[in-house]
Amino acid sequence: MTISLRTALTLAAPLALALGATPMIAQAPAIPGQPDKARVTAGTYTADPNHSLVGWTVNHLGFNDYLGLFGNVSGTLVLDPANPAAAKVSVTIPVKSVLTASAGLNGHLLRPGAEGKKPDFFGPAPADATFVSTAVTPGADGTSASIAGNLTLNGVTKPVTIAAKFVGAGKNMMSGKTTVGFGGTATIKRSDFGVNGALPVVSDDVQLNITIAFEKSA
Incomplete structure (x- = not known):
């Protein structure tokens, strides 16, 4: 029986893939961060502003939710995995970094009030917002916590609780x-x-979604 070159290549392709699969998988880089709390070490950590964000969501006119971001979040975390309830966190959110998908809305959020009135939102030179924890209550699962603290925004300080994971x-x-x-x-x-x-056609309730990477200080 004679096998054509095309047939031989067709039959050989699956075998070549099978033989090559293992080396290809072995060469894949490992993910450096893992959801393993045993990897957490005690110390003082500093937020990586390039990879730390606070997202916000409001409802727009009852039709849909609208999203925006605050970037360049900075701050510190003092953490001991043997005593998570003693953790302390303090972060600073530069309100002037507020960003949406609309250049017009970005300008509106930061523009001064008309004819000497208060700005609709933050104004052209808003002070940074801050959050300073006052109590940390670890979750029963060992990977979550309720973080109570004081949020200062637009010159007003109010208690806020963050569900952290x-x-x-x-x-x-x-x-x-x-x-x-x-x-x-x-x-x-x-x-x-x-x-x-x-208000009230843009919702009073604002959902915050926080993601922060903390790097251990030397």
């Missing part, structure tokens, strides 16, 4: 630093902080 820990292959990351959610009423523009 451990994401991963390990050595950052880019910076070489031991890193731990968390996500968090909270809901605030913007009217509590004097941010009253477009």
Whole structure:
């Protein structure tokens, strides 16, 4: 029986793929951060502003939710995995970094008030917002916590509680630093902080979605 070259190549292709699959998988780089709390070490950590964000969501006119971001979040975390309730976190959110998908809306959020009135939202030179924890209550699962603290925004300070979740820990292959990351959610009423523009057709409730990578200080 004679086998054509085309048939031989067709039959050989699956075998070549099978033989080559193992080396290809073995060469894949390992993910440096893993959801393993045993990797977390005690110490003082500093937020990586390039990879730390606070997202916000409001409802627009009852039709849909609209999203935006605050970037360049900075701050510190003092953490001991043997005593998570003693953790302390302090972060600073530069309100002037507010960003949406609309250049016009970005300008509106930061423009001064008309004819000497208060701005609709933040104004052209807003002070940084800050969050300073006052109590940490670890969750029963060992990877979550309720973080109570004081949020200062638009010159007003109010208590806010963040539902936090451990994401991963390990050595950052880019910076070489031991890193731990968390996500968090909270809901605030913007009217509590004097941010009253477009109420009530743009919702008073603002959902916050927080993602922060903390790098261990040397």
